Amino acid sequence: MELRNYETVFIMTPVLSDSQVEETIDKFKKILEDFKAEIIFKSKWKLRKLVYPIQKKSTGIYQIIEFKAAPSIISDLEEQYRLDDTIIRFLTISLDKHGIEYNKNKHLKKEKEEVVEKETKHSANKAESEEKKKVKKVSKTEDSKEKSNEKEDSKGEVTQKVETKRENKKGTPQKV
Secondary structure: OOOEEEEEEEEEOOOOOHHHHHHHHHHHHHHHHHOOOEEEEEEEEEEEEEEEEEOOEEEEEEEEEEEEEOOOHHHHHHHHHHHOOOEEEEEEEEOOHHHHHHHHHHHHHHHHHHHHHHHHHHHHHHHHHHHHHHHHHHHHHHHHHHHHOEEEOOOOOEEEOOOOEEEOOOOOEEEO
């Protein structure tokens, strides 16, 4: 029996907790594995607004699974979707060679974006640490400037320089 590529999307009710969502996803993943399907890709799309209400709900948690399996298991999988109360809508499609190629490119692009994002975070962290070093250097130079404003008198006591003020023609004090 020849294996075909499929993609299934199901929408779960939005009132589920995170653990219930994971249990539901694992349940359908296990069903596919029990039917000896090879899972190629899976992605949870989080909570999204529905285009139109389904079962009086305006949002749902989307899950997509791409897999390779025998055509005979699709009816069993869809029967499990119908029996599960947490699933409000589902769709399973067979992928042709163009769909398979498109998904492969999409997955590669997503992996590249994740790598770039990790590198960006790494470089941002590196830049942040360099910025902290610069701030430390600036604070050290400010400390040294404050020390240069202090001078020792003939007795060895440290006194601060006092800025003298001079009045301009209008009588307002002005720093010199």
